[in-house]
Amino acid sequence: MLKIAVTKGRIQEQLILLLQKSGYDTQPIINMGRSLEVTTTDDLQFIFGKANDVVTFLEHGVVDIGFVGKDTLQESDFDDYYELFDLQVGQCYFALAAYPDFKNKTFHRRKRIASKYPKVAKAYFSNQKEDVEIIKLEGSVELGPVVGLSDAIIDIVETGNTLAANGLEIIEKISDISTRMIVNKASFRFKQQNILQMVTKFEKAGKIK
Ligand code: PRP
Ligand code: MG
Numbered sequence: 001m002l003k004i005a006v007t008k009g010r011i012q013e014q015l016i017l018l019l020q021k022s023g024y025d026t027q028p029i030i031n032m033g034r035s036l037e038v039t040t041t042d043d044l045q046f047i048f049g050k051a052n053d054v055v056t057f058l059e060h061g062v063v064d065i066g067f068v069g070k071d072t073l074q075e076s077d078f079d080d081y082y083e084l085f086d087l088q089v090g091q092c093y094f095a096l097a098a099y100p101d102f103k104n105k106t107f108h109r110r111k112r113i114a115s116k117y118p119k120v121a122k123a124y125f126s127n128q129k130e131d132v133e134i135i136k137l138e139g140s141v142e143l144g145p146v147v148g149l150s151d152a153i154i155d156i157v158e159t160g161n162t163l164a165a166n167g168l169e170i171i172e173k174i175s176d177i178s179t180r181m182i183v184n185k186a187s188f189r190f191k192q193q194n195i196l197q198m199v200t201k202f203e204k205a206g207k208i209k
Pocket of ligand 2: 139140141142162
């Protein structure tokens with residue numbers, strides 16, 4: 001039996017497609033309605049939850065495997081896991097973005113940076129050896145510059161439409177994001193064969209869509 005935590009919503013839908021393509025039984029997942037836990041005929045037990053909680057479940061060893069976005073992993077303080085597979089879906093990237101005048105502007109104070117990902121933002125600027133003030137927002141981070149709260153943002157960009165619609169542009173692309181399969185290290189030790197079998201099936205199935 002493998003216990004698997006999956007981020008609800010889009011990642012869940014994409015994983016179902018990958019499982020189907022890999023020859024797994026997905027009917028019980030499709031028919032699960034509002035329940036949050038399900039076991040399939042392949043002896044896989046799935047739970048579905050919020051992205052950060054998927055990492056928490058894996059950290060505490062209540063699941064063997066997690067499916068979660070790289071954005072969540074980068075922001076998490078927990079990194080004692082194996083990342084075994086890139087589903088190559090949900091592709092987007094972290095970027096520093098601002099109004100076009102940001103680049104040539106002289107600041108006589110610390111720059112203010114809004115982000116839903118303060119850890120990622122902090123790491124980026126510490127790498128640049130620049131001391132900035134990071135302001136945490138819960139969403140619609142583009143509002144930072146729009147309302148004059150921040151000089152720039154670090155946020156996820158997919159199509160770039162949200163930035164464009166708000167007059168913002170990419171100053172620098174930071175790192176790529178996509179859905180990843182992560183594995184608890186102790187689980188890997190005890191269930192290595194089972195887990196690697198799943199990875200092989202995913203690799204053979206190829207790219208979803
Ligand atoms: C995400 C992200 C960007 C936008 C990127 O926000 O934070 O704002 O999508 O997509 P685009 O480049 O295709 O426009 P989301 O709408 O998920 O909500 P949130 O910011 O409120 O979390
Ligand atoms: Mg947004």
